[in-house]
Amino acid sequence: MDETPTWRRGSLTGNSELCFSFGVIADIQYADLEDGYNFWGSRRRYYRHSLHLLQSAVDEWNKEDSQLEFVLQLGDIIDGFNAQHKTSESALRRVMNKFKKLRIPIHHTWGNHELYNFTRDYLTQSELNSKSLEDQIFLGSAASGQDSPGATAEEHYYAYHFSPVPKFRFILLDAYDLSILGRDKSTQKYQDSLKLLKEKNPNENLNSPTGLAEPQFVEFNGGFSQTQLDWFNEVLAFSDTNQEKVVVVGHIPVHPGSSESVCLAWNYKDALSVIHSHQCVVCFLAGHLHDGGYYLDSHGVHHLTLEGIVETPPESHAFGTIYVYDDKLVLKGRENLHDDAYSFKPDK
Numbered sequence: 001m002d003e004t005p006t007w008r009r010g011s012l013t014g015n016s017e018l019c020f021s022f023g024v025i026a027d028i029q030y031a032d033l034e035d036g037y038n039f040w041g042s043r044r045r046y047y048r049h050s051l052h053l054l055q056s057a058v059d060e061w062n063k064e065d066s067q068l069e070f071v072l073q074l075g076d077i078i079d080g081f082n083a084q085h086k087t088s089e090s091a092l093r094r095v096m097n098k099f100k101k102l103r104i105p106i107h108h109t110w111g112n113h114e115l116y117n118f119t120r121d122y123l124t125q126s127e128l129n130s131k132s133l134e135d136q137i138f139l140g141s142a143a144s145g146q147d148s149p150g151a152t153a154e155e156h157y158y159a160y161h162f163s164p165v166p167k168f169r170f171i172l173l174d175a176y177d178l179s180i181l182g183r184d185k186s187t188q189k190y191q192d193s194l195k196l197l198k199e200k201n202p203n204e205n206l207n208s209p210t211g212l213a214e215p216q217f218v219e220f221n222g223g224f225s226q227t228q229l230d231w232f233n234e235v236l237a238f239s240d241t242n243q244e245k246v247v248v249v250g251h252i253p254v255h256p257g258s259s260e261s262v263c264l265a266w267n268y269k270d271a272l273s274v275i276h277s278h279q280c281v282v283c284f285l286a287g288h289l290h291d292g293g294y295y296l297d298s299h300g301v302h303h304l305t306l307e308g309i310v311e312t313p314p315e316s317h318a319f320g321t322i323y324v325y326d327d328k329l330v331l332k333g334r335e336n337l338h339d340d341a342y343s344f345k346p347d348k
């Protein structure tokens with residue numbers, strides 16, 4: 001584990017200039033169902049009420065003094081139970097109708113629950129594919145965000161980057177690029193993912209981490225292909241050259257300090273080593289772990305895992321607005337998501 005740097009978190013106020021702001025929300029997991037519980041029965045899940053929490057988040061974002069540039073939806077937008085009840089499409093429509101009241105771009109990340117409900121082909125054609133908001137800059141050969149020429153849509157990964165203002169870039173990663181969820185069994189990626197998962201997890205139930213040396217190797221997590229990591233590396237090299245600050249976004253956390261070990265991406269170490277081989281990354285934003293988490297690593301990267309809406313009681317809330325300054329990110333959280341400030345390491 002990294003040592004925590006001494007300069008840590010910044011102040012909520014300061015003299016630096018506000019560049020822009022954006023909204024963040026994670027794990028809405030809407031379903032038109034009575035409340036339930038997580039796997040351990042320890043946390044209540046408010047499936048129906050999550051739509052009301054989204055509605056109030058949208059209302060509050062619309063009331064903000066400074067106009068938001070966009071919202072990041074960090075994945076698990078509807079719950080997997082919708083698939084069993086054959087309500088996946090209607091649930092998605094309800095959630096998207098709430099988002100439409102924002103009239104600003106929404107960037108969607110895909111989590112395990114997207115893949116319980118829909119195939120990757122379906123997602124690629126759906127409103128949950130926000131890749132059309134991608135920046136059209138030329139990065140070089142491996143940087144098209146696609147796998148090898150001729151690969152089917154089923155084999156592609158869903159990742160892109162955009163720059164809302166000069167000198168800041170956001171990169172959305174596909175944390176289920178390697179996964180047995182949502183991929184057709186006939187694809188090479190499914191076969192490779194199943195092989196890797198079974199090598200690391202000998203349990204009959206592949207969702208069970210019992211006895212694992214690397215507990216993240218469960219079916220409800222996923223990982224990054226080498227092709228995606230190469231693309232990621234190339235975008236970060238571009239950002240280094242252009243002296244940009246980069247926020248990386250993915251459904252699954254990639255640092256053990258910001259997550260329980262059972263909720264990390266399979267090959268989180270590979271993603272971290274790409275991040276740490278560049279200067280530009282200031283923050284990694286994730287969802288997935290509904291309790292949330294935070295860690296500042298020794299390279300000055302703030303790993304922020306957001307609390308999940310589905311486990312947020314009706315009288316509370318857990319969305320946020322992040323204000324981006326020259327020298328820090330300031331989170332204005334609501335209720336369960338607390339205000340905080342994340343300074344950029346001086347040499348970033």
Ligand SMILES: Nc1ncnc2c1ncn2[C@@H]1O[C@H](COP(=O)(O)OP(=O)(O)O)[C@@H](O)[C@H]1O
Nearest residue numbers: 038039076112113205207208209210220288290
């Ligand atoms: N420790 C565990 N052992 C076995 N299965 C588990 C365990 N934890 C979760 N699961 C199963 O994995 C799936 C995903 O878990 P869940 O907690 O619902 O994830 P999420 O937080 O993404 O909703 C569920 O089907 C759940 O029953």
